[in-house]
Amino acid sequence: MSERPRLTVLSGPSGVGKSTVVAHMRQEHPEVWLSVSATTRRPRPGERHGVHYFFVTDEEMDKLIANGELLEWAEFAGNRYGTPRAAVLEHLEAGVPVLLEIDLQGARQVRESMPEGRLVFLAPPSWEELVRRLTGRGTEPPAVIERRLEAAKIELAAEPEFDMTLVNTSVEDVARELLALINVV
Ligand SMILES: Nc1nc2c(ncn2[C@@H]2O[C@H](COP(=O)(O)OP(=O)(O)O)[C@@H](O)[C@H]2O)c(=O)[nH]1
Ligand SMILES: Nc1ncnc2c1ncn2[C@@H]1O[C@H](COP(=O)(O)OP(=O)(O)O)[C@@H](O)[C@H]1O
Numbered sequence: 652m653s654e655r656p657r658l659t660v661l662s663g664p665s666g667v668g669k670s671t672v673v674a675h676m677r678q679e680h681p682e683v684w685l686s687v688s689a690t691t692r693r694p695r696p697g698e699r700h701g702v703h704y705f706f707v708t709d710e711e712m713d714k715l716i717a718n719g720e721l722l723e724w725a726e727f728a729g730n731r732y733g734t735p736r737a738a739v740l741e742h743l744e745a746g747v748p749v750l751l752e753i754d755l756q757g758a759r760q761v762r763e764s765m766p767e768g769r770l771v772f773l774a775p776p777s778w779e780e781l782v783r784r785l786t787g788r789g790t791e792p793p794a795v796i797e798r799r800l801e802a803a804k805i806e807l808a809a810e811p812e813f814d815m816t817l818v819n820t821s822v823e824d825v826a827r828e829l830l831a832l833i834n835v836v
Contacts, residue, residue: 657743658765659833660751662758663773664803665728666785668819669752672773676826683833684742685750689715692730695790705735723753723760728798732757748833755806758813771832772813776820 663669677683689705691712700706707715712731715721724733734751742749751761751768758770775781781803785796810816815832817825 657746657748657834658739658751658761658768659748659829660753660758660761660768660770661773661829662753662755662770662806662813663819664775664781664806665799666781666788666803667773667775668784668822668825669773672819672822672825672829673750673752675822676829680830682747683750683830684747685752686734686739688732688734688753689721690730690732692732722764723757725754725756725760727754727756728795728802750833754802755809762812769815769832770813771829772810772816773825774807774810774816774818776818778807 661669661673673685677685687701687703687705689707689712691707691709692704694700694704694706698704698706709731712724712733715733715735716724720736721733722736722739724731726732732754734753734757739749739751751757753761761768762770775784782800785791785799785803791799817828819825
């Protein structure tokens with residue numbers, strides 16, 4: 652039986668490469684279970700309901716919150732996001748490593764409710780590179796990018812709250828480090 656925590660939270664500013672790193676990691680290790688969040692954000696091209704997110708209406712999100720169905724939730728850059736509680740607990744009880752990819756506010760809530768979880772901060776190699784990645788992804792209009800960069804300043808300042816930091820210079824390296832942390836390899 653592993654002594655390492657089986658709940659891992661990955662946070663970091665929008666555009667740092669969280670989704671890219673996690674996708675890379677899961678290509679080779681699909682046994683790492685990634686929680687699928689609910690969000691009121693509209694799907695980007697190629698995003699699928701139930702795979703990338705559960706895309707819900709404001710009313711549906713209200714109900715999830717009111718019924719206590721979310722382990723944590725937060726408003727980020729004008730949309731709400733939350734982690735469905737039941738699936739996380741089921742996987743942990745079954746001994747499956749659980750990964751949450753959530754924002755700073757969510758990470759703080761998990762620290763309170765599940766202190767055994769490990770909080771990992773994914774940092775960009777530099778501010779300029781973060782701006783380049785977020786802009787280069789081409790999924791948000793300039794006003795939304797601005798809003799996300801404002802949030803990024805707050806998130807970067809909170810890095811010391813995390814158990815550890817990984818700098819996303821190389822996707823392959825970070826994916827490997829993350830796997831070692833989760834204790835899969
Ligand atoms: N608190 C919380 N944050 C979430 C959740 N799901 C996603 N996020 C975070 O919300 C932020 C915006 O996510 P998204 O719109 O998909 O943009 P992206 O992460 O830049 O691709 C990111 O920091 C995500 O990690 C969740 O269930 N709870
Ligand atoms: N290590 C890296 N080097 C260069 N570009 C990267 C790296 N990691 C991610 N990217 C690129 O940065 C952009 C944002 O990555 P993404 O995974 O969508 O970030 P996040 O999920 O943190 O918002 C994408 O275009 C992605 O291809």
